[in-house]
Amino acid sequence: MTKHNHEADVAFIQALAELLNANELTELAVKREYGEDDSLEVRVVKQATIVQAAPMTVAAAPVAAMAPAAAAPAAAAVPEDPAQHPGAVTSPMVGTAYLAPEPGAAAFVAVGSTVAEGQTLLIVEAMKTMNHIPAPRAGTVKRILVADGTPVEYGAPLMIIE
The missing domain is CATH 2.40.50.100 (RNA polymerase II/Efflux pump adaptor protein, barrel-sandwich hybrid domain)
Structure with missing residues (x-):
């Protein structure tokens, strides 16, 4: 971290994050030189959401007729987090x-x-x-x-x- 104003560095990092989102980037790295032995290196990375679909199984409906009162909607399978x-x-x-x-x-x-x-x-x-x-x-x-x-x-x- 730098010897400069911490609040200015935080604002700079927030601006980089906004730039990342506004331009649909996934990663942004910047090195800011303030002087001799005084710099700030920032790497902002956006995590891609990985969605893994669960395999679906389909069961055949029974051939026998069901009474209307016994019919109930099947519960949808919720993928595990x-x-x-x-x-x-x-x-x-x-x-x-x-x-x-x-x-x-x-x-x-x-x-x-x-x-x-x-x-x-x-x-x-x-x-x-x-x-x-x-x-x-x-x-x-x-x-x-x-x-x-x-x-x-x-x-x-x-x-x-x-």
Whole structure:
């Protein structure tokens, strides 16, 4: 952060966020030089909402006639919100998720992998720092909710471990 007025920097960052939205951008990075050894680097990233459609199943209606009083509308299937799942591992920060330690390497875990508490599941890069995300508990990886190299927000579900 800079040695200059904090409120001016906050207003500058807010203006960048508005510029990002107004121009339908997904990322914006700026370095503001104030003088020798005094600068401000800002990276504003808009998280894309990933919607995963649940597979639909259609059941045939019974052939026997039903009495009108017994007919009731079928309840619509509501897709599960992964963030509300008790086994959800969420991102502790805003950044970019990487499933492997380096490009071309094998992923830390895959669906069906058994993990121990504290084992690295993936990396979230934030401000050029690689942050290893550990398993909060032992279990089996049931779902991986992010793709390699995608931006993530604070609190976004990354994986489901049961």
